[in-house]
Amino acid sequence: EYVNGTTGNSLTWEVFNATWYSVWLDGSMHSSANLTGSVVTVDVDGLAIGVHNVTVEIGNEGNQTAVSTVLVTVIAVPHVLRIISSPSSFLMADDMNQTTLVWTVLASHPDSYSIQVNGSEQENGSFSSGNISFVFIHQGPGMYEIVLKLADMNGTFVTAIIFALVMSATGSSTNSEASFSGGMVLLSLLALAALPIIRRKEVRS
Structure with a gap:
């Protein structure tokens, strides 16, 4: 959860034995790249007020995959x-x-x-x-x-x-x-x- 208009908001996953990842935001493809390390970081700044679904899929050359989903809530403050x-x-x-x-x-x-x-x-x-x-x-x-x-x-x-x-x-x-x-x-x-x-x-x- 973060306040609308603030910056520096991100999600981080620590992964193992993965060579690529894809990020889905509210059901649409957000980004995809090869993975060279063990950390996947997704910038979630600038989302509209409300609740958003962020899903990360990782995989390797052996066709093994894993999926993780996080809900991000963006709130308006001050709230009047x-x-x-x-x-x-x-x-x-x-x-x-x-x-x-x-x-x-x-x-x-x-x-x-x-x-x-x-x-x-x-x-x-x-x-x-x-x-x-x-x-x-x-x-x-x-x-x-x-x-x-x-x-x-x-x-x-x-x-x-x-x-x-x-x-x-x-x-x-x-x-x-x-x-x-x-x-x-x-x-x-x-x-x-x-x-x-x-x-x-x-x-x-």
């Missing part, structure tokens, strides 16, 4: 993957068809991002440090879970989850959005669920 700011959960009337959400992110070695709404992927692609924008378009009144997921070249993931509660604008006096906490979302849902029951009891009496 962070969501600096995220929209708050929010309330909106259903006559507001859409709203734009913006996250600010920081990544030393960014790879990809995805945005899901209620478990269904709506957008994906590559990203860099800065802002990620997403136009949220609702499908009618209800609760929506919006998840931003970031991945970097080290295989690390971070997520940010917010909720949107879309309510019917019928009879409302304003179409403005209002931010709220998770507790207020729960109270709103309980109130919406309880209201029809209370009304039915009043009608029966």
